[in-house]
Amino acid sequence: MIVAERKSIPELLDMLPNDSKILVLGCGTCVTVCLAGGEREVSIISSALRIASKARGLGYEVSELTIERQCDNVFIEQAIEAIEKVDVVLSLGCGAGVQAIAERFLKKPVYAGLNTKFLGILEERGVWTEKCSQCGSCVLHEYGGICPVTRCAKHLLNGPCGGSREDRCEVRPDRPCAWQLIYHRLKNIGQLERLEKIEPPKQWSASLSGGPRVIIREDHRI
Amino acid sequence: MSSSDKETTIVAFCCIYCAYAAADLAGSMRLQYPSNVRIIRTPCTGRLEVEYFLRAFENGADGVLVAGCEEGSCHFKEGNLIAKRRVNYARKLLAESGLEAERLKMVNVSAAGARLFTGHVREMAETVQRLGPSPLNRAKTRVQQEIKP
Numbered sequence A: 001m002i003v004a005e006r007k008s009i010p011e012l013l014d015m016l017p018n019d020s021k022i023l024v025l026g027c028g029t030c031v032t033v034c035l036a037g038g039e040r041e042v043s044i045i046s047s048a049l050r051i052a053s054k055a056r057g058l059g060y061e062v063s064e065l066t067i068e069r070q071c072d073n074v075f076i077e078q079a080i081e082a083i084e085k086v087d088v089v090l091s092l093g094c095g096a097g098v099q100a101i102a103e104r105f106l107k108k109p110v111y112a113g114l115n116t117k118f119l120g121i122l123e124e125r126g127v128w129t130e131k132c133s134q135c136g137s138c139v140l141h142e143y144g145g146i147c148p149v150t151r152c153a154k155h156l157l158n159g160p161c162g163g164s165r166e167d168r169c170e171v172r173p174d175r176p177c178a179w180q181l182i183y184h185r186l187k188n189i190g191q192l193e194r195l196e197k198i199e200p201p202k203q204w205s206a207s208l209s210g211g212p213r214v215i216i217r218e219d220h221r222i
Numbered sequence B: 001m002s003s004s005d006k007e008t009t010i011v012a013f014c015c016i017y018c019a020y021a022a023a024d025l026a027g028s029m030r031l032q033y034p035s036n037v038r039i040i041r042t043p044c045t046g047r048l049e050v051e052y053f054l055r056a057f058e059n060g061a062d063g064v065l066v067a068g069c070e071e072g073s074c075h076f077k078e079g080n081l082i083a084k085r086r087v088n089y090a091r092k093l094l095a096e097s098g099l100e101a102e103r104l105k106m107v108n109v110s111a112a113g114a115r116l117f118t119g120h121v122r123e124m125a126e127t128v129q130r131l132g133p134s135p136l137n138r139a140k141t142r143v144q145q146e147i148k149p
């Protein structure tokens, strides 16, 4: 899922115009699961904005709404009425959600209330970790299902770097060395011989480095 | 009770298994404590969500006490520990929003802790007195003062 984190209230206050009607718009999908922009967070952030507004005399009028998916037209339709009533939208969707709203409401300022961080998983309660950086040509099969592009701090495809200490990454000692994990995993599944192969340079043009990406499925077009 | 106590409100979320019973006992023991505290009985402090604390301030509280069981003796095992984390998060949000974090406080009181409970209420009343009414209520208080003879 997409993992995001809330911006601080002072950051939001900087962004939002005084004396305005604000819709705090949540999204019921990824950002709900990562506890950043679902119904509950909409309620909490709205409350904090109302407190800040009263305490500092900012003149906000805050309303709340959470739709199932902000990146999907079908669900955005459910927000039309609420969006039309306000001056600005503070979206608690991921970056894609914010842009989907902005693209459909041409004259409405739409602001991002979250920092969209990464594609990852819930590792344990309250801890999310990054797993995939959407490189566009997945090589997970070569590495026992552990992504060196994302989880090795040096993105080494022919690792390890040699700096790992006690299973920890030398760049980020708070994270395990991805290459240590790859080694153990390949050993467990009986594929250690994969490490003998030298992986050629990766095609980065399939990644964001090749410009913004688009997928077109002719079989689905109308 | 001081004059500023009359103008301020403290909301105390009290767990039914401990602090609420302690407040009851304080009454039976005829212990005096600030009368501007409004006690809200809760099934467990772990039932309280971050927005409950924020809403209390939005609705005019000048201070909020969250009173749960002593650590290790929660009726639901860890409700009070959950509450502690939520209170800490809410304090952070309050500070970011321009309210003093000390206006919200978690305390632990056993059902027998009547004196401890009244002490906590008094302490919160002192904090509120020192900080003055919540900035959310200041405008209101000014108006009230203006219309007073």
Ligand code: SF4
Pocket (backbone or CB within 6 Å): A131, A132, A133, A134, A135, A136, A137, A138, A139, A140, A147, A148, A149, A150
């Ligand atoms: S190899 Fe690329 S697509 Fe596959 S998990 Fe890693 S970053 Fe994601």
Ligand code: SF4
Pocket (backbone or CB within 6 Å): A151, A152, A153, A154, A155, A156, A159, A160, A161, A162, A163, A164, A165, A168, A169, A170, A171, A172, A176, A177, A178, A179, A180
């Ligand atoms: S220690 Fe491991 S994870 Fe860190 S940079 Fe080196 S190989 Fe990559």
